[in-house]
Amino acid sequence: WDEPSIMEMGAAGRRGITFPEAESAVRDTVGSAADYLPDAVAREDDPALPEVAEPFVVRHYLHLAQETLGFTNISMWGTCTMKYAPTMNEQLEKRHLSNLHPRQDDDTLQGMLEIAHELDGYLQELSGMDRFSFQPASGTQSAFVFTSLLRKYLEDRGELDQRTEIVTTLYSHACLPATADVAGFDVVTLQPGENSYPSTEALEAAVSEKTAALMIVNPNDLGVYNPNVDEWVDIVHDAGGLCFYDQANFNSTMGISRARDVGFDASHYMLHKTFGNPKGGLGPAAGAFGCREELVEYLPTPLVEYDEADDHYSLDYDRPNSVGKVREFWGNLPLVMKAYVWVRSMGAEGIVEASNLSVLGNNYLETLLEDVPGLAKTVENVTQRRMEMTRYSWGELFEDTGVSTVDIRRRLTDFGIDAYWMSHDPWTYDEPFTPEPGEMHSKENIETYAEALRRIAEEAYDDPERVKTAPHNQSIDRVDEERIDDPDQWAMTWRAYQRKFGDHED
Amino acid sequence: WDEPSIMEMGAAGRRGITFPEAESAVRDTVGSAADYLPDAVAREDDPALPEVAEPFVVRHYLHLAQETLGFTNISMWGTCTMKYAPTMNEQLEKRHLSNLHPRQDDDTLQGMLEIAHELDGYLQELSGMDRFSFQPASGTQSAFVFTSLLRKYLEDRGELDQRTEIVTTLYSHACLPATADVAGFDVVTLQPGENSYPSTEALEAAVSEKTAALMIVNPNDLGVYNPNVDEWVDIVHDAGGLCFYDQANFNSTMGISRARDVGFDASHYMLHKTFGNPKGGLGPAAGAFGCREELVEYLPTPLVEYDEADDHYSLDYDRPNSVGKVREFWGNLPLVMKAYVWVRSMGAEGIVEASNLSVLGNNYLETLLEDVPGLAKTVENVTQRRMEMTRYSWGELFEDTGVSTVDIRRRLTDFGIDAYWMSHDPWTYDEPFTPEPGEMHSKENIETYAEALRRIAEEAYDDPERVKTAPHNQSIDRVDEERIDDPDQWAMTWRAYQRKFGDHED
Amino acid sequence: MATHHPHMPNATEEATSAMLSAVGASDVEELYEQIPERLRFRGELGLPEPMTEIELQQHVGGLLERNETCESNLNFKGAGCWQHYVPPVCDEIIERREFLTSEWGSPESDKGRNQAWFEFCSQLGELLELDAVGLPVYSWGNAAGFAMRMAHRLTGRTEVLVPESISPERQSVMENYSRLSSGERRLTIETVAFDPETGELDLDDLRERCSSSTAAVYYESPSYLGTIESGAETIADVAHEAGAECIAGVDPITLGVLDSPATHGADIVVGTTQPLGIHMNGGACSGFIASRDEEEYVVEYPTLLLSVTNTATEGELGYAFMPEQLHRSSYGLREDGNDYTGTSVYLWTIANAVYMSLLGKHGFRELGELVVERSHYAAQRLSAIDGVEVRLSPSFFKEFVVDFEDAPVSASEVNDHLKAEGIFGGVLLGEEFPTLGDAALYCVTEVHTQADVDRLVDAVTEVVEA
């Protein structure tokens, strides 16, 4: 489709939906709406929205869906644990959850509360933590729950002024330093050692009586696991800090290792991604934040409580030490429900197998990529098998051919394969990329993926222009991303675009 | 996608769905299933079905959907009254109707029965008939209801042996002579006169004491309305026959002219298509068969009855003169419900406007196609405006360029426009086609459609090979339809294909 | 006067007047010049005022809420429309607008849909072990009726034998197909007795009735009464010895645990595909016709037939209706075609295809065994109640006959009691099969857990022993 913008569609008088007039008794009682709209702010002109008939709205967005590769085929986007989104879950959500109001009385929400309470229990089992909150609206916000909670915790101990630093590592997700900063902490970032994780000595040097907490990911996005993580936790604990475990990369250690057993005080899990909720582009998401007993009082409000005597679930709002709210209401309930379904569908055996297959699939992919020209695995000195993802570098290929990882990423979509994840900033390896097969992709998918990368690498040597001008089979040609760094050229809305370029268009 | 057959997919041990084992108390009570499966017919080998994991089944059929143009853009398929399928209707169906059993007690079906009863009333209003049955599973089967009912009617009057002929016209849909034949009648087909409908004299000559009924369409698929239709009805009535009006082409006369007012004894309407149900490829469908009071006793069983005193709806099975059944149960209820929604959404004014816009849209398209090279309107001597469709002929273009209507039809899909309807057999005009814009397509769509045809016609003169080798933008190349008339080459199933061509494949 | 209806983009003054002016008409009335005034309807249509979408959703939703469903109640009715588990994936696929709204199209533009249809035929062919499978007809009864007419055309004979245990409704559908052209001839449908102990066909009666006039012997397995036909081989032999065709009716969901009738000699196999991923929908129906891939059979199909074929690109596969077969249908030959063909239930075959690929090689057996075990559990528990007898019980698939003749309450009273408990009792058989006592046909499938069955048994016990 050469699909126009919805802003250009339609014609005067067309309607996508109409609403009834108020009943005559209503009109007789209240008169007209205008009487209640203060003149100072009553809108005179209608908004410049399109006038499109309903079938054409549907057709338009249908075409846009068709112009979206998304996860309709192979997608091994690293760090995101791409999983199958069961149709049943969407049916259950729509049927049962769409019409719940968050402020309904507890006794009208017993089914949903039971699900949340049970999921809390399952997460306790998987993590070793003592209690979970589902209020964070994403993984990043889970980290923010931690830094908010940490403040409160330090305040209570009178250490807030003293403990101002949060220690993290460069290969931990950016949300950790970012949320540390937003909560008012100073960030100390440890640089990678030769194994990609910093040395224990570096940590020891960084930790002091100013240390409020350690916040890290493990394994990191390079697929490398820091085997000294328990020592790290001890070091920070000894210094009086707390330890937060970002388990965004949990897919390789589900049932294999538990955050609390390692010694962490708090951890978080992505109910989207890891627990089977679809990505939706970039959300809706839900983070599950768990912590040990001593920190439970600080969790966001409300918490789900169960009274065994009455067999009654309730939301507890009376929590004076809570950090309060990081998001309105008590959680993204559809995601909580679907995470519950995922656990019940998998069971313990299935969850462990998912870890196994994630790690096995990634190692299998590594084997297949071994001799792809111009490609190298990063942190080669770590010879042990990687976890669920591996970071690679096209540095050699780029030097040889001038074809970049961005070019290859674009070319990959021509094979009907989703673009790959490159690397979080900063890029410590040249031209990086980071695939993650997860447990959902078949052995054949992994082979297809490797084969596509091999063909592109060969093509880069044979016909580099072909790769540099990719994509060739998408609905549009290569997008100019540079231009939109210019304030005179960017246009976040159609009205801005019309204002800046309207003359050229008409 | 280069999507394989599902039969080739998967691998040993993969499962798309699993079922639980029977509860232990069940097993303890009954033993194993094998005990109840007679040895003579107990299946030993598993069927040779694929072994595919659930996400891959979804992905496969998703890809097949993506490889389907269908009605995702402009489709002016004549005779089918392409309409918008409101999303709301599908939601209502799934939510409320999917779990109804047809043999539930009447008092558990009051809502659905009320809808059916009300729709019956609306159809009475639109047709002038006295009563409707929703049992026919398609328009064609509505015609079969008529011929079945006709037998019963004649039997009751002792005229079955005498009245053995049904009169129809060549431009009436093939289902009329076909269902006449299946019910045991001989068919008399009147050939077109110069206005495309036969002369009244031809009808008079064909009608006799052997005439059981007249079965016709009006307007016909050429867009021509027989203005003498009431005389025709009189002639047949005078000869003692019944008259059946196939209102498959009702979209131009809704609220404009009524079957019973014209004199017909029975008529039928397509609840799919005309009444807003989606086509589904080729169904599920539903025909509404209506007739005048004297014929009601013969309608299929059951009928919906309403007892005003008790405000109670019921299904009446006790109907000794009924023709019985043409399909199990009492109708395709989701389609009945959605037809009801359509009428309630449109109202009288909307329905008349839909007729107006259908006729106007078709006349507008005619105007735009007027001077397309090589194209001619058929029945040119009928100078009055056509109804909701017009038959055209590419005869001249074919003679000039060798490009056929089938070629153009294929080429049209390259523009993202659905293939067009050509003509029912026999083709009385060379290289025919028959577009029907209906009320759902916008003015701009009609213009786009005309423009595409014009461009293809010009292309046929400039570069006929381009058109003859179309399509060029579809997921597969031109399909060889000829080969599959050969019993050695056709293959209706994968197993037949493997048997006939397996050696070539492996 | 334009309605501006959201579904009609041209229902605006602007669009209408622009088009009118382009066609040179001053108003829409002019467009109807072909219709004489005397045939015009000039009254007001007595229809309710139009509703907006929000009003309609509330209104229709409210009406439909008045129904009781098999979701909020525990349902044991079957009798040709069964409550099986519909994997949500089936819904997702057929709700996709590409499939939901597609038209006829071309084999290239609608390749994906045609392939899905082909995969329906292919997978059903594997279950049936038959190479020729037609596109669907309206219902099992219609499929049986059409098959009977195929047999007539193949043999030139006019007698058809059907089991006495056939669904009266299905038989009624078949009756409407028994007329033959020219008025004087018709097919006669005769019933063959069934064994009162097992429900299986009485083979002696069959042998007696089967003759050189017999066009077809039609049998079913499972029968309408749920019983499995173990004499399939003999039935086919008897038919063939008399020169008749053997037609079998089958519920394909049984084919993980039961042989296809084709492996025991049936020439044509018909049935329904409703159990394969289609919701009951208050009486959803779908019929299929299948046979060996022999030309003499294939040319007699009244359905459209789809074949895999080549495209202009080497090695690429496409899918198209077989043109000559289209011609042989009523679309081509009108009254001289094979019976009649029309819009059917093609969308549902895509749900069937999805269903069969989900269950795959192992699922049908797993499912079949579960159904057999749970339904026999229900039968055994019910028959343990004083005054309640399960008839024809040695081997059935999911349905069985429960006779309340010796109970202090009638089958109908039992159902009334069950309904008050939120249970839909079995379909009453008393009028249709008086020889079975005061009976009802109960259906137990994979959707019924042991707890569900126990709840039924408790409720029946309560009313029978009260």
Next chain:
Amino acid sequence: MATHHPHMPNATEEATSAMLSAVGASDVEELYEQIPERLRFRGELGLPEPMTEIELQQHVGGLLERNETCESNLNFKGAGCWQHYVPPVCDEIIERREFLTSEWGSPESDKGRNQAWFEFCSQLGELLELDAVGLPVYSWGNAAGFAMRMAHRLTGRTEVLVPESISPERQSVMENYSRLSSGERRLTIETVAFDPETGELDLDDLRERCSSSTAAVYYESPSYLGTIESGAETIADVAHEAGAECIAGVDPITLGVLDSPATHGADIVVGTTQPLGIHMNGGACSGFIASRDEEEYVVEYPTLLLSVTNTATEGELGYAFMPEQLHRSSYGLREDGNDYTGTSVYLWTIANAVYMSLLGKHGFRELGELVVERSHYAAQRLSAIDGVEVRLSPSFFKEFVVDFEDAPVSASEVNDHLKAEGIFGGVLLGEEFPTLGDAALYCVTEVHTQADVDRLVDAVTEVVEA
């Protein structure tokens, strides 16, 4: 030991052993060689046995059936999550698997989705009359919190004024954003009084509190208590005179009948998009941030920003995240980025885009007027009941405060009675706003017909006058 789970194609002995052998491992244990044994979990996970899909559907469906919903009950709760009509088309589009499951992708491969996001921003921009609209954040409260930090960065100041009528929950979210790095400094959030008669901001109090320390004046229209802010212009003027930013919070569904705060001087406008086609989902949230398209504002967004741009083909449009903005976010600059950015609620913005295009130019006014009329009808009828008073009533949009102080029953008892009648009464305000009496916040939208309101009034009358 393979589970053969339907969602894991490699959960078979065949696939596992083939892959193990390819990677040269004898078992999966070998793959975990990086993890020291002491960190391995060797226990049994105490999780329930896995369920098949059919069991899960019954189990989870059964659990969720225990909830009472706003569909089977008549709901009058709002307070930040409102029951508006969701056109079914919104559902159809976001249920499409391409959108539902999409990842980040590339601007070319996911062009359609990016365009849909752009159309969300574009249409919201038209409602707001603002040229810069960011991609969504988690909730209104988060949007307000981020905007407050933007104002801090723009002005270097640390005091923020918010209306006393703000939702306590929203304020609590904002509080968590009031910390500034280095521990010593923080934003202080102060409340400005509201007029006890109208609910509007007390402009005198505002003028008094607004100073050269004020980073931002934040106001809302409609307020949490439902009232429309007519002093928008003055509020902006007061802020600007003090050199502060003016931030407005708005419910965009009001913008067919009310001006965008931007037209009255607000610099940054935030709010929720939940009313625009998103089901309540037990507390669905979505926040937006918008401003004039001025570089100084744009570089302070903590959200991702998407722009229309060119492609390598002349005249073709594409849509991509603005790279420098991505770099300025925490994804790029980590702790030095603008606040923090993460996965948000992007799928729902597609429902928003569909919703806004359905309503289009005329729909928002039509809808807005209907809501105003019906909600005022409810208020007037309720206030006619003896002992029931509607507070802050001169002009509100859909929510209003009902005070039962003078009634013989408490607001909480009223709710109990209503619940027994299948009605969810308003959200209780007593603890949060004691100055409003024993009050509850009622919400009436287009989903409430006159009959629904009458039913509420009857039920309230019954309990109050009993």
